[in-house]
Amino acid sequence: MxxxxxxxxxxxxxxxxxxxxxxxxxxxxxxxxxxxxxxxxxxxxxxxxxxxxxxxxxxxxxxxxxxxxxxxxxxxxxxxxxxxxxxxxxxxxxxxxxxxxxxxxxxxxxxxxxxxxxxxxxxxxxxxxxxxxxxxxxxxxxxxxxxxxxxxxxxxxxxxxxxxxxxxxxxxxxxxxxxxxxxxxxxxDKPTIDSLRDGLLLMLWGYFLKMVLADRIAVFVDTVYGDFETYTGVYLIVATLLFAVQIYCDFSGYSVIAMGAAKILGIHLMENFNAPYLAVSVAEFWRRWHISLSSWFRDYLYIPLGGNRRGRFRKYVNLLITFGVSGLWHGADWSYVIWGLLNGIYQVIGGLLAPVKKKAAVFLEIKEDSFSHRCIRVVTTFFLVDLAWVFFRADTAFHALRIIKRMFTAKNHWVWFDGSLYECGLNQKNFTLMIWGILLLFVVDICKYRGIKIREIVARQDYWAQFLTVIAAVFVILLFGMWGAGYDAANFIYFQF
Amino acid sequence: MKKKAIKFFWVCAAAIFFAAGIRFLTKLTDPGYAYNKNKEFVENSEEYDVLFFGNSHMANAVYPMELWHDHGIAAYNLAGFGNAIPATYWFMENVLDTSDPELIVVDCNGLGGGEKVPRKGMLHAQIDHLPLTANKLRMICDLMDDPRDRMEFIWDFTAYHDRWWDLDQADFEKESNIEKGAQIAVDVAVPREMAKRPEETTAFDSVGVTYLRRMIEECQGRDIEILLTYLPFPASEEEWQEALYAKQLAKEYGVSCINFLDLQVVDLAVDCSDADSHLNGSGGRKVTDYLGAYIEEHYEIADRRGGEDYAGWEEDYRRYTDYKLETLRSLETLDKYLMMLADPAFDCCVYVNGEAGVWQKNEMHMPLTDNISGKNAKRLEEACASGEDYFLVVDHKKGQVFESVGAESLQIESSFGNVRYEAGEDGERRLFLQDGEENYLPVTPQGGMPAVQILVIDRESGSIADGKRFDNKLSVCTE
Structure with missing residues (x-):
């Protein structure tokens, strides 16, 4: 179900x-x-x-x-x-x-x-x-x-x-x-109007992420990845960027619906995602992505293996083991193992380069806490994570390598401008809607990152505004969501794990 | 207490607002196929004496407005595209909730079909507009096995919600069907070969037969006359069997059945809109005329013309004739244009340049031209054979046809005024209407005569209702 x-x-x-x-x-x-x-x-x-x-x-x-x-x-x-x-x-x-x-x-x-x-x-x-x-x-x-x-x-x-x-x-x-x-x-907890409203809002946000964004993006990504020999270069770059959003919306959508449903039953489930793509390092990304699993591996594998208490070398080995196993947990295929190891390797390299980066920052007079520097780090982290997602999405590790190669070797830059992107399963209006949806997600994540709770803002409004918010959200999902006839309710990606 | 009352008020207001919003979205995204087709019927369902049911064969073949004009029959064509007989049965059941016709005409095409709903999308176009009644729910449950499919028909928003990107002006200004449920097909096709008539009728059992029996029994139970038909088209052997068995079933129940496959009502060579099934406007008009005369002769259906309750029908008919003329004007190919001119509503003058090779460019041009004249163009073959110019005047009101071949001039008195056609030996051709001085057959900007020129004349005023000139490539001239 x-x-x-x-x-x-x-x-x-x-x-x-x-x-x-x-x-x-x-x-x-x-x-x-x-x-x-x-x-x-x-x-x-x-x-x-x-x-x-x-x-x-x-x-x-x-x-x-x-x-x-x-x-x-x-x-x-x-x-x-x-x-x-x-x-x-x-x-x-x-x-x-x-x-x-x-x-x-x-x-x-x-x-x-x-x-x-x-x-x-x-x-x-x-x-x-x-x-x-x-x-x-x-x-x-x-x-x-x-x-x-x-x-x-x-x-x-x-x-x-x-x-x-x-x-x-x-x-x-x-x-x-x-x-x-x-x-x-x-x-x-005993049910209150507030907890029911909160739960309902959470569920609606989850449905929005899954049905309006994830399943819409999936149409584009599946078209391109399904025929990556034809859709090369820019198509693959866009599809890979979008897949990062798709898997985030898909999985966090599920988690949020779960949290909302539990909340309506008076149960508080733990937060599973906390604006992961605003992380400034891969290590931070993993503290914000699938938190319940990451912390499970930390508590029940990484720490029992010795964590960072047995020297630098063991720490890195432990990291690689943990992420290799995490990859395997996600799927019984070498591409998942590579994906996990890649994320581990990023962190090992990050750890090794940390002193060099620090010295370079001092030498080049870069303020590490400046907004611009953080932005660069967020973008870099996203790029690294997204590149690893290719192994996650591709059918095999061999395909993933071919995709990465075709992403950067094929020259078709006109595709950015000539409307070809609207011919990959999403027409212009659907594509535009998707972009607006992603922007909304970005804004919500920034609010979350800064500790602004949108649900609390809604809760402070008059009743009519609260009702209007809920009704508007339902209408948006009903109208723009991918559901109904001709749509085979897509499984959540994480079900396969 | 006050706080609770306020909360209650807002909950109620939200519920009302939500319901209204859902209704609005449902209406907005509904493409309105069913609504547009049958709106006229739904709004005045009690005023119809004859109802036609069936699939696209019926929808394309029987024009209620012509029945009204020629026989005074108040009829509606409720046939649905892609309908199988089970859907037709259930649709009839629903329709009879609100109407009380004297006669129901059912086409038996698809009698041998084994599926209740061969094409789900088509069923939407038939039943979406029906109110959600117990009968509609029974229909949905019987026709659909999958609960998801049922949901789609109970609340069609589930099927249409993603049309938001496709909404245009038409979605906000939904139009009703001017043809009272019918649809004139304007295409022309060379038909496939019709199978030979089987010697014997073979009885068979199918879902279609079961539901046709239920239809007949339902009508008989309600004292409604029922007439079965099997409309004409290039039938296969299986379809011949359907037609023959329909006749046998009709006999079994003591009702009438017209097997058009056995009759020479249409000329399939010019009356098909596609190779293997549907009739075009010309064929449909012939079937309509036949059925009109048959119903008038065999059933006691009141002539509603002039009736107080039917005052609006004259205006409907005027809109219908305007619509036919608009359709004619929109046609861009000679074969379609010639086909539409077979309608007796259109008097016309046709000029064909002998040097343009019009007859050779499409073997249908000659029979289509003959079709305009009601097969009374005696000199057409002569013109074709000699390669000379041909001029034809068709006056439907008087039932007369006038022809000229080569350099023969014509001077005639038609129901739309005098027509003078001057044909000189030098190849110059001129046409004058109603004793005027204006030449309606001028040379083209290139200096020669057009390959084909057709003038459609307004019978009342004698003015030109539409005119088309075709160049040597048989494209419409834009000058």
Missing amino acids: LFNSLDFLIFFPIVVGIYYLIPQKIRKYWLLAASYYFYMCWNAKYVVLLLFSTIVTFVSGIMLEKCAAQAQEEKRQRQRKFCVAVSFVLNLLVLFVFKYLDFGIESLNAVLGRLHLTINVPAFDLLLPVGISFYIFQALGYTMDVYRGEIYAEKNFFRYALFVSFFPQLVAGPIERSKNLLRQLDKP
Whole structure:
């Protein structure tokens, strides 16, 4: 069930309506049932995996706490580590089988082929369970939090099952922390007009990002990337620039709808994006992009690997490992690994060059905190990140390299001016609308960057202005959104992870 | 308390504003195909005695305004392009909610079809304007299996919302169909070969048959006369079977059926707008005339001409004739122009330059010219064979045709005044109307005669309603 589908528009109001009509004590059961129904709409069979992951991590949490009572320190530690290991191994095994097994087999076959060995291991062609990477990581995060003593193990299985399966963030995040979500599921906020309005505004903004911007941009990007041998040079440059916006709108759109839907249910989900393209370095970009995943990797991989506590060299190795794994998390293909590593390499190079840059700035009398200097850094960061996105978007790493080559070698600069860009799936009016939409996004992100909360501004207005804002937003989405007949509700890009 | 009341007031105001906005957007983005086609019917659905149903064959073939003018029949053509018989059945069901016709005419083309809705988009053009009633919901649920498709027909904004970039003046000034639901096709095509008539009628079962039976039974249940037709076109063997089986079904139910494939009402050589299916204006006019006479003879349909309730129809007919003339004026090719002149509303003088090779350039020019005269142009073949100039005057009101070949002059009295055609041996040709001194057949700026000149005469005033001159390439001269 997609957020931008008719099914969800029927499902959600029913869930909310009943949620507020029934006594608070049984609300979590209602939400749990709704969440499982939501998940089963895709593939009912795969609910078994969700349940498996839930049971394993729930039991591991209980066991971890029981082990804590063990008097012998050494034995206690050993048992606790064993519990964590079992939880991780079982969950990652599921993830590996359903997400990486075919990729592993293909890679193995390729290596064997290179060595002229003719053992052909057959692929399994398993259908990737939607959202598996998200809920498994969320569940593993819980195991780690209990292990570290940051939270008590949850004793109520149903509450814990709801934590893993809470439908707004089940299939594409944010990957919530147990500290934040479990407590709220026990005692959600009471609904107020303000929280409902806030939630609704968030959802509308998310729908705008997804349906008006992301899906519109996708038409252009898919046309160009789908035939990159024909659409070369400027076409590819524009498509690559636009893809950066598309993936941002697509994913942050989903996250914002999730936050809005949760807010209407009285639950506050963590912010997943914070104006990432205004970052002045790649490292900062990753603190602002997919925050829930980045912080997960930081807390549960980078820091356990030693983080930056074991010297510069280990720090860089840890960075590369973390980003390589992050790439692999995004997709079972070498192009994702390269994409992840590229982002890691940017940061390693950035770290290595930092002293040189500092000296150069002093020598050239550049004020590092000046607006102009920040602008240059924002643009440079965007360029680097966007270049890496090519590996993310292209079908294969080989294609990505060809695209980058054709981007800079083909000479067709007239395309900027002669209206050819309007022949890539979006006519002039749609293209112009897209540009206006991107400008609006830019303004909103600047406001966010500067701490200006637009929702609070709306909330301060008279009722009529608040209503008018909501109605206008609905009309804009209805009129300019990509939906309805002839439009196959596009999946959110991050569903595949 | 006051605060709550104010909140309640704003919630209500917002709800009203929202609903009004949705309605506005829905109307704005609706391209209005269905609305434009059937607006006249929807607004006055009770005044029609005869309703025509079917698909594009019917829409292109029966002109209610001609039925009105010639027979006083108050009719509306409700045929929808791309309609299959199930959609026609349901449309009829909905239409009968608000109207009470004496006679329903249903074309059985597509009787063998297995799909309820072969083309979804076409159905929009048929039913979008219908109010959302229980009958409409039943229709949508029966015709559409996918809930998403159903939604699209319940609230057509879901199909049209992305037309925002395509909106133009026409979307703000929606026009009604001047032809009372019909559509005169102006193209001319060489027809494909018609299949041989099968010896025997083979009964078959199909979705189309099921729904045609339901239509007949529904009409009989409501005491409405029903007439089945199978309109003429270059039919395939399967289509012949449909026509024959329609006749058999009609017999089974004791209703009439006209199988036009068996009749020589049209001349497919000049009356097709495309190679394998639809009739053009000339063919449609012949079918309309035939059906008008048939209905007048076989059914007790009141002649509404002069009736108080039908005072507006005369004005409608005047608008319709203006519209036909505008259509004629807009035509840029000789074959289409000749085809449209077959309409008895147009008296005309046609000059063809023998040296221009008009007859050879398109083998349809000669039969189309003959068609104007109602196949009374006796000297056309002679002109074609000799390569000499040809001059034709068609006076529909008097039912007369006058011809000249080569250097023969003509002096005639027509219903639109005297016509004098002077043809000298030196090749000079001159044409004078109503004893005036103005030569209506001047030489071209290049000094010669045009390849073809056609003058359409206004019967009442004798003035020129439209005129076209074609050069040797048979392009319209702009001088």
